[in-house]
Amino acid sequence: MGLTKTEFFTESQNKTAMLLKALGHPARVAIIEHLLKVRTCICGDLVNELPLAQATVSQHLKELKSAGIIKGSVEGAAVCYCLDESAFEVLAAYFSGVISGVKSQKSNCC
Template sequence: MGVTKTEHFTQEQNEISRLTKAIAHPARVAIIEYLLAVKTCICGDIVNELPLAQPTVSQHLKELKNAGLIKGTIEGTAICYCINEEAMQKLQEYFSNTLTKLLQKQDNCC
């Protein structure tokens, strides 16, 4: 496997890459959509919403949390997950700026 050479890219480029990589799975998109719909929940609730085994859901939650897209707090024996609004704001700003630049571009290259 090749070296990623992330040091050659800006901090923002690396951060956007990390965030988008974390949501590049349909199960993780479904988890984010569920958390947005219910505001907060525990892992058991998410397992009931997805056609996946509990360990698989836990692994997806771990990936989302490691990327910073969700936050989790321990409440007794459960972990309560919610959306990390700051991370979502970064994604929104990135895609909004990208779309604005695309719409401002006048030439048709292809």
């Protein structure tokens, strides 16, 4: 596998890319949308909501948690998941800057 050369980019660029990569699957987007509706839930609730096997849902949760998009806390025998606001603050700042930059361009580029 080739080198990604992430050391050549800023910490902010690497963090943003990591968050966006974790969001790059429709199942993960669906998980976030579900968590927005219900605030917190356990894996079993998501299995009932999504057309995916429990192991697949668990893998998607692992990716989202690893990226810092969701948090999990142990409640009895289950893990209760919720969104991590700090990840969305990073994404909001990034997209706010992108949108401002696009809107400030006066010329037609292509």
